[in-house]
Amino acid sequence: MHQLKTGTLYIVPTPIGNLLDITYRGLEILKNVDLIVAENIQHTNILLQKFNITNHLVLMNKDNENQKSDNLIKKLQAGVSIALVSNAGTPVINDPGFILVKKCYFFNIKVIPLPGACAAITALSASGLANNRFCYEGFLPSKKTARCNLLLSLKNETRTIIFYESKYRILQSMEDIIDQIDKNRYMVIAREITKKWESIHRDKAHLMLKWLKEDKCRYKGELVIIIEGFKKILKHNVSKKVWDTFCLLRDVLSLKKSVTLTAKIHQVSKNNLYQYAIKKDSDNT
Incomplete structure (x- = not known):
């Protein structure tokens, strides 16, 4: 483990359910930073106690984020190393921390993100x-x-x-x-x-x-x-003649074979025919 950098904000993902999903690097940082900024101190303490980590915790949630961010920036400027965690998953993603991270860049404070859990x-x-x-x-x-x-x-x-x-x-x-x-x-x-x-x-x-x-x-x-994302089907690309051939083959063959043979007989796009057939099947379900 490299020595922690002073005046640095570490973004530390925490498990989204199974506490064993925390990374070794995440544990080392939580153990060695000067303080941990948590969305819920009681919740974060469950994780820290599991791994026998004792550290100073500061509460920062959506209600006090503006005020706390200013105080934390002063600490970072003074050389304090800070870990930011949320209740679960990667901090800032739908959780408090955006304002603090944004201010870090404004004041040229280094931000180091760790990879980890995200639901x-x-x-x-x-x-x-x-x-x-x-x-x-x-x-x-x-x-x-x-x-x-x-x-x-x-x-x-x-x-x-x-x-x-x-x-x-x-x-x-x-x-x-x-x-x-x-x-x-x-x-x-x-x-x-x-x-x-x-x-x-x-x-x-x-x-x-x-x-x-x-x-x-x-x-x-x-x-x-x-x-699932929207899939645009151009129905006019499949003529009645092509579709009739496909339907005849589909009565006795698999979808894949029916598409392949129909496309070969009529020299049309196999992928377009396949998507059209899937869409027709969905509409009739």
């Missing part, structure tokens, strides 16, 4: 949905009108979309996703990631809502919603 990325990696391009939207608005407006604005978003949601609003939000985006859009709900009751369920939106309503336990705890 959105962890869930995305196991979603089975495209993950090369995605957008993170944080928590959905609590008010229905604002929530619906946001969802409608994302209807044609081609990237995979990630939200956080509360167990208290998930059913209402699912209804709005169906109404404003698409009842047949594939999505994933990841619950209690890394914890004992972790579950990851993937289905079309309208089937997902039905699945949730069958058992309240399916939406208890921390929830990540991941929605």
